[in-house]
Amino acid sequence: MNxxxxxxxxxxxxxxxxxxxxxxxxxxxVWQGIAAQLPAxxxxxxxxxxxAVTVLARRRRWPLRVGLGMAxxxxxxxxxxxxxxxxxPPTLVQRQAEAMVAEYKQAMATLPTAQVGxxxxxxxxELDSSVDHIRAALTENPRSRVLLGQLQRTYxxxxxxxxxxxxxxxxxx
Numbered sequence: 001m002n003x004x005x006x007x008x009x010x011x012x013x014x015x016x017x018x019x020x021x022x023x024x025x026x027x028x029x030v031w032q033g034i035a036a037q038l039p040a041x042x043x044x045x046x047x048x049x050x051x052a053v054t055v056l057a058r059r060r061r062w063p064l065r066v067g068l069g070m071a072x073x074x075x076x077x078x079x080x081x082x083x084x085x086x087x088x089p090p091t092l093v094q095r096q097a098e099a100m101v102a103e104y105k106q107a108m109a110t111l112p113t114a115q116v117g118x119x120x121x122x123x124x125x126e127l128d129s130s131v132d133h134i135r136a137a138l139t140e141n142p143r144s145r146v147l148l149g150q151l152q153r154t155y156x157x158x159x160x161x162x163x164x165x166x167x168x169x170x171x172x173x
Contacts, residue, residue: 090142091142091143093138093142093143093144093145093147093148094138094142096148097135097138097148097151100148100151100152100155101155104155104158104159107159108159108162111162111163111166112166116162116165116166116169117165117168117169120161120162120164120165120168123161124158124161124162124165127154127157127158127161128158130154131151131154131155131158134147134150134151134154135151138151
């Protein structure tokens with residue numbers, strides 16, 4: 001008869017199998033012998049990177065490229081002199097406005113320097129503010145004949161109002 005079919009022997013055999021180590025690694029010298037017997041194989045080429053990895057690699061290099069580009073541009077600016085912007089010559093309207101300002105100041109200089117009454121001051125300040133606004137608009141639009149006409153009317157009105165204030169104060173004009 002077969003001893004393996006006996007119930008006591010099978011339990012004993014199973015117990016001895018369970019007692020064996022689950023995995024047994026050979027010593028390092030065995031692996032060295034196996035490696036020496038294998039034929040030399042070329043290294044495989046790296047597999048192409050998935051699209052996501054390629055995008056990540058590009059994103060990592062992007063700040064470097066931008067930084068290098070900015071450094072090159074800065075270096076170019078430091079080496080190449082930048083032209084100094086030249087102001088354009090004044091237009092005909094601007095020259096006429098400057099002549100008008102000079103005439104107005106000359107006319108105001110002929111009036112007495114005494115204080116004008118307080119009731120005239122708000123109107124005179126308003127006209128001065130209008131002159132400032134018109135002159136600022138002329139710098140924005142140096143060819144506007146309409147603004148030149150408004151400036152002329154405002155100066156004439158300012159001069160006339162100042163003359164009236166002087167006469168009302170009883171000062172000689």
